[in-house]
Amino acid sequence: MFKGKTIWITGASSGIGEAIAKDFSTLGANLILSARRKPELERVAASCTGESSRIRILTLDLAHPESFSQKTKEAISFFDGIDILINNGGISQRSLILETNMESIRQIMDVNFFGTVALTKAVLPHMIDRNEGYIVVVSSVMGKIGTKYRSAYAASKHALQGWFDCLRQEMYEHNIDVTLVCPGYVRTNITINALTGDGSSFGKMGEAHTNALSAEEFSNRLIPKLRKRQPEIYIGGKEILTVYLKRWFPGLLNRLLRNVKVT
Numbered sequence: 001m002f003k004g005k006t007i008w009i010t011g012a013s014s015g016i017g018e019a020i021a022k023d024f025s026t027l028g029a030n031l032i033l034s035a036r037r038k039p040e041l042e043r044v045a046a047s048c049t050g051e052s053s054r055i056r057i058l059t060l061d062l063a064h065p066e067s068f069s070q071k072t073k074e075a076i077s078f079f080d081g082i083d084i085l086i087n088n089g090g091i092s093q094r095s096l097i098l099e100t101n102m103e104s105i106r107q108i109m110d111v112n113f114f115g116t117v118a119l120t121k122a123v124l125p126h127m128i129d130r131n132e133g134y135i136v137v138v139s140s141v142m143g144k145i146g147t148k149y150r151s152a153y154a155a156s157k158h159a160l161q162g163w164f165d166c167l168r169q170e171m172y173e174h175n176i177d178v179t180l181v182c183p184g185y186v187r188t189n190i191t192i193n194a195l196t197g198d199g200s201s202f203g204k205m206g207e208a209h210t211n212a213l214s215a216e217e218f219s220n221r222l223i224p225k226l227r228k229r230q231p232e233i234y235i236g237g238k239e240i241l242t243v244y245l246k247r248w249f250p251g252l253l254n255r256l257l258r259n260v261k262v263t
Helices: 015-026 038-047 065-079 102-130 151-174 213-225 238-248 249-259
Strands: 006-009 028-034 056-057 084-089 133-138 176-183 232-235
Touching: 006 065, 015 028, 015 213, 028 065, 038 056, 056 065, 056 084, 065 213, 084 102, 084 151, 102 133, 102 151, 102 176, 133 151, 151 176, 176 213, 213 232, 213 238, 232 238, 238 249
Parallel strands: 006 028, 006 084, 028 056, 084 133, 133 176, 176 232
Antiparallel strands: none
């Protein structure tokens, strides 16, 4: 399914983005790798298998949507089209609501929600013209529930859930599928790079993430599910159960979360 397809991955310089880039490269896909840090993208590209001509680097900052029109034209030019867009870029949070300044909240929303939405909108006309495409959004279990220390992050992921649910309905007539991926804990640098209340980095690995799935294992589970183009995908440990508790037993989940260590 993925051989010869062109896949544009944001947040491809580390973590989940890096892992899925490597796995897609073994399947013969054409890859466009995007993130802010070009040296890290070059490192990821060099670690992928297959012909180097099948991999292109396109630096991208989700906080600057004014560049997306030109970036999308560049991406399309690499392999004469984009078959799959994987919106994986984003930032997390580790701060209580009363300690979090508005600048940090806006930064998280700008990157996680507005940046993802703007890039998707830039790519959609191309997919509509071709009457085919696949939009994947790496959201989070936090798009379904809320805990301490994640208010802006959870808000951004809840917003993605609503926007892309609506997009899915609008894209059926254009033969474009939309999948929301909701990971639980995955062992990446997202916790280390998470914003604190004043906008500085958290700077350490959270306890829950230390013993979580590796990005490689996450990718191994994800890609077979992407073949089926399911509307939603959940991958993680026992924290995935919170999605179902929220749906069927919200009161119980609320009581359980009061005492859960989430940093």
